[in-house]
Amino acid sequence: MLSIPDMIKKKRDGEQLSDEEIKLFIKAVTAKTIQETQIGAMLMAIWQRGMVTAEVRTLTREMMSSGEVMWWPDEWEHLVVDKHSTGGVGDKVSLVLAPALAACGCKVPMISGRSLAHTGGTLDKLESIPGYNIQQSADQIRTILASVGCCIVGQTEMLVPADRVLYAMRDATSTVDSLPLITGSIISKKGAESLSSLVLDVKFGRAALCKDLQSAKELAQHLVSAGNGVGVKTGAVLSRMDGTIGRCVGNSLEVMESLETLKGHGPDDLMELVTTLGSLLLKMTGIAPSLSEGSKQISDAVIGGTALAKFEAMMVAQGVTMETAQSLCSAHTDYYSILRKSExxxxxxxxxxxxxxxxxxxxxxxxxxxxxxxxxxxxxxxxxxxxxxxxxxxxxxxxxxxxxxxxxxxxxxxxxxxxxxxxxxxxxxxxxxxxxxxxxxxxxxxxxx
Incomplete structure (x- = not known):
């Protein structure tokens, strides 16, 4: 067994780390028994030298098991699903997709993030709704899924604590764009959700992390391989991100556009992403026999209003008053009577x-x-x-x-x-x-x- 400095040197020199060495590194990060300078040095060595598939899978698995791993009732087997986007402008897909999937019979414990740099955050959007509480314990998440079928929440304190440390250090050491580190961060959190199926929306273009289709495909293949490697059936959608998704950008405005979409008045590009991502998940779970049938089921849930009903129930389950939720979901609501309007x-x-x-x-x-x-x-x-x-x-x-x-x-x-x-x-x-x-x-x- 090598010491931490020896492991850093080994990776710096382009050698492959063993499963035990990666396990030791992640345990030290989680327990905070390693110096920050050593974490930074290891991250930079990984950024420079990369990792082979076996290393990435071990890194992901060890990060995933560094904290709490969620569990679900046996009867939900094959039904627990989630989606992850690599970030976009006006990307409100989660607000429409989660309730649509729930309306189709899935259980969706959607653990989302906040905005950073130019990319909007799903949690920030939802917090523009008065009373919406993104902090839910694992027990509360199970209760909401049992009654509603979906929730959109923040990462719990006990879920993948190693990632909290590594992500902050990646930002400080300019190693955010390392494929192995991106893969470990994303898939470890989804693996800790104990998902049966996961779909990744990997974006490419001017306003995306990946600037061209080839680099997006490379990232997607890393993510899909790692997801399947930790036991989560994983697929990906490669989508363009040059302009905006829908017509609204900004937290309250995107909530309004999402609600209008759930009322059957959504823009075509947003619905294209919702139905494509949703159809892939429905096919992976076996709820739909084909992508075309899955797309129809998702579209019917949105246009028919059952997805809107799920969104209303989700808001109430996460702290919004019944009066506010019903008003937001009514046919002719004055959104600005509830959501903040700019001066x-x-x-x-x-x-x-x-x-x-x-x-x-x-x-x-x-x-x-x-x-x-x-x-x-x-x-x-x-x-x-x-x-x-x-x-x-x-x-x-x-x-x-x-x-x-x-x-x-x-x-x-x-x-x-x-x-x-x-x-x-x-x-x-x-x-x-x-x-x-x-x-x-x-x-x-x-x-x-």
Whole structure:
């Protein structure tokens, strides 16, 4: 058995760590018997030298078992599912998908995260609903799943404690983008949920972690392999992330758009992702015999209103008053009577005439982050009312002076430089071949092993 410095040297020199050595490292991280400098050195050695498949699976398994591992009743076998997204702009898929899956008979213990950098966080979005409590114990999660079928919660204190340490150190040591470390972090948390099936939405493009399809495919294959390696049936969807998902970006605004989607009025791109991810999970559980049948079941749950009923019940189970939940889910609700409205709104006008060729989602998210919709470091509060509504979509024609974006902000007002960045995020041209064309978000599926 090597010492910690010897193990760091071994990985630094490009050698493969044994199962026992990885186990020793993760135990030391969890017990905090290792120096922070040693953790940082090991992370950098992994970042530089990588890990083979066997090392990644052992790392993932040891992280997964570093704390509490959830358990479920025997009758839920094959039904406990979850989804993970690598992060996007306006990505509100979880808010629609979790209740839709529950309406189809799945049990969905969706453990989500907060925003960081330009990427929005599902927990921040849900906390814009008065009373919504993201902190639920393992016993409370089981109770909610038994009565509702889905919950969307934060990571419990006892779930994968090794990841809490390693993730903070990865951020501090610029090793966040290491494939083995990304894989261990994501799959260990999902494995600790004791899932039967998992679907990964791995995004690529300008506003994603992976900038092109090939790098997204490489990450997805690592994740799928590790998931299947720890006993979770795992598949992936590769989806484009250049613009926004739906028309709203920002916490309260995304909750409103999610509720409108659950009422049958959702944008096509959001529904494309919801039905694709949902159909893959329904096929993996055996609830649907094919992807096409799974897609139909998810769509029917959303359009027919059963998913909305599940979302309402989930809100109540997680602390929202019955009156508030019913009001939000009613057909003609005034959302701003419940959700916070920003003090100011501003509409930006198109500077040219033609067809909308592109809207840069990364720029939009970065400006909104600076205005308070997100956070630059963990622990910062977010302003739930700050956000933006797109008033046009790619492929649509727009006239000079026509409003294309409604900005929701509070004091201080956006600077001239920020306004100029937003204006440059809109690309208008005269290519009539783009007229009315919406590019599909889903590029490829990776099915379980």
């Amino acid at each position: 100011h709104q501003m509409e930006l006008q198109a500077r040219a005439q033609g067809f909308v060729l592109d809207i840069n989602g990364l720029v939009l998210a970065q400006v909104l982050n600076k205005l308070g919709a997100g956070r630059s470091k963990a622990g910062e509060p977010v302003n739930h009312s700050v956000g933006a509504e797109l008033l046009v979509s790619p492929g649509q024609s727009v006239r000079t002076g026509e409003s294309w974006l409604r900005l929701h902000y509070e004091d201080p007002a956006p600077t001239p430089e920020q306004i100029d960045r937003l204006q440059k995020a809109l690309t208008v041209g005269n290519n009539d071949k783009q007229a009315g064309v919406r590019r599909k978000l889903v590029a490829e599926l990776i099915l379980p092993d």
